Amino acid sequence: MIKELVVKQRNYFLSKETRDYKYRKNALNKLRQAINEYEPMLKDALMYDLGKNEAESYFAEIGIVLKELTYIEKHLKKLMKNKKVKTHLVDFPARSFISPHPYGVVLVISPWNYPVMLSLCPVIGAIAAGNTVILKPSEFSAKTSEVLKEMINSTFNDEYVKVVTGGISTNQELLDQKLDYIFFTGSTNVGKIVMEKAAKNLTPISLELGGKSPVLVTKDANVKVAAKRIAFGKYLNAGQTCVAPDYLFIHESKKTEFVKYFDEALKQFFGDNPIKSKDFGKIINDKHYTRLLNLMEDEEAVIGGVTDDSLRKISPTLLDNITYQSKIMQEEIFGPILPMITYENIDQCINYINKNPNPLALYLFTSSKETEERVLNECNFGGGCINDTIMQVASDYLPFGGVGESGMGSYHGKASFDTFSHFRSILKKSTKIDVQARYAPYTKAKEKLTKMILK
Known part of the structure; x- marks a missing residue:
């Protein structure tokens, strides 16, 4: 057939x-x-x-x-x-x-x-x-x-x-x-x-x-806006989005503030019990649900971590005390779980991103033009946003793809x-004039003319 x-x-x-x-x-x-x-x-x-x-x-x-x-x-x-x-x-x-x-x-x-x-x-x-x-x-x-x-x-x-x-x-x-x-x-x-x-x-x-798409929040970012926009991009379609933020780099001085605003955003979106929210989706099948449960096993959830096997749902989850060696950092998550890693210097983030496979997307929240230029110039990724998440995909004027x-x-x-x-590529040649310089026999005069033309 x-x-x-x-x-x-x-x-x-x-x-x-x-x-x-x-x-x-x-x-x-x-x-x-x-x-x-x-x-x-x-x-x-x-x-x-x-x-x-x-x-x-x-x-x-x-x-x-x-x-x-x-x-x-x-x-x-x-x-x-x-x-x-x-x-x-x-x-x-x-x-x-x-x-x-x-x-x-x-x-x-x-x-x-x-x-x-x-x-x-x-x-x-x-x-x-x-x-x-x-x-x-x-x-x-x-x-x-x-x-x-x-x-x-x-x-x-x-x-x-x-x-x-x-x-x-x-x-x-x-x-x-x-x-x-x-x-x-x-x-x-x-x-x-x-x-x-x-x-x-x-x-x-x-x-x-796809891949593990990072989101970076710097010390000079608008943390309240960052938290809300990251929550939107991460938990749309219950995190089952190829360009969703996969893990978060947060400057150590902004971690407490970020967690506070992130929690507020999630409650605004999905209420106090996200699993029961009509605005929060489910995991596609049992295989992926079990995989996600395994990824966050033994990790510390500062927000969320609630599961419902009967609905195949995992509440929007933010994990703390994650290291590069953590199980959840070894594969694309593709679910409503966000690992959080603190950093002191932006070099730590750039070095980690560049040592790993090129992500499909990268998101940077900053008010520093210098930081913006550094990340864009030094990191290789498919596409992304400055001070937002996933919205690059919605534009008809921005080609979407990975690297x-x-x-x-x-x-x-x-x-x-x-x-x-x-x-x-089409070249349409006139037959009214036929320049002889390209034809043999090749003389010194023809060579001189060719050099002039090809300069």
Whole structure:
């Protein structure tokens, strides 16, 4: 079935149907209509899979997708245009331009933590660029995946855009096909497997991975604002966010103040009993719930630490007296637990970050321009914020992606179109004049002329 689907989509792509501007624009409009129609079902599924309330489901998932659609629809014609560039004298007489061209059959493999946004945003870019698309959503967020399948497969023909569901064996079968582009969002370990599979067919790939994203609060930061914004970014989706702050560096002089304001922010967000709050989600499955319990075992919780096995919930937790050797510092947490490490000098933070795999995000709270420049210049990471968390992801004007072990490639806004397009360099030469200097036999006079031109 998978093999036949890829053949069917490749044949449809070769028919050139998907490359027309009006066709692409119409497809994006049909997707918008489908999302609006299925919004209640998507919200219900997100509540079932992740415990997301309707408001969070909209602003952190559905609304982001619709915003991406708006940007792409508005700019599509301009994005599709050839871009004129300068022509060197050596090519006279001629003109040069760069032409975006779709790859062909695109495979999008999406994760369970933001199953709507991280499925549909790449699909929007792939459609806009003129490709056919196979979307494979996660089996862990099964309810949402089924709604996406019904929504997409009832909106588009199989040969154009198709959702395929299933487990590991389905992923393996898909990756064994000769595809034209693969876009994967998930863990670093699985990303390595995807990249290995893609290498066999020399298939270009984007990897949107994760890692331990640090947040730094300096002695000159606005600690009250920092605490509130860190709490927001950390506990959105119960901490199951690839760009969530993974661990906190807090200047030792600000620790007490930070804990006070952090506790106040959490009570403002979720009340005195966060586990019962309708605004606080649950862990995706028993496996991840048990993993998280194991990570915070024997650690000191200054805030939170309350668990409920029946609801699969862990209250927003802040851990103290954490060292670099602590178990929770050895892997990405991906849950509502924030380890706190005090420091005296910013060099300690920079050195630790640089000795470990490049994080997907970095967040710095400071009022010092010098500190800001040091951290930005000396640390390597995918993207981030100064005096905020995770909001860089919401911008259509900021490409989103990792570096090193946190990923490769980027998308959102223009970058989404660019990712799913091959940019061909074209030189169009005039036949009215044929400069003879480049042809043999090569004389001293020709060499002298060439040197003048190539300077």
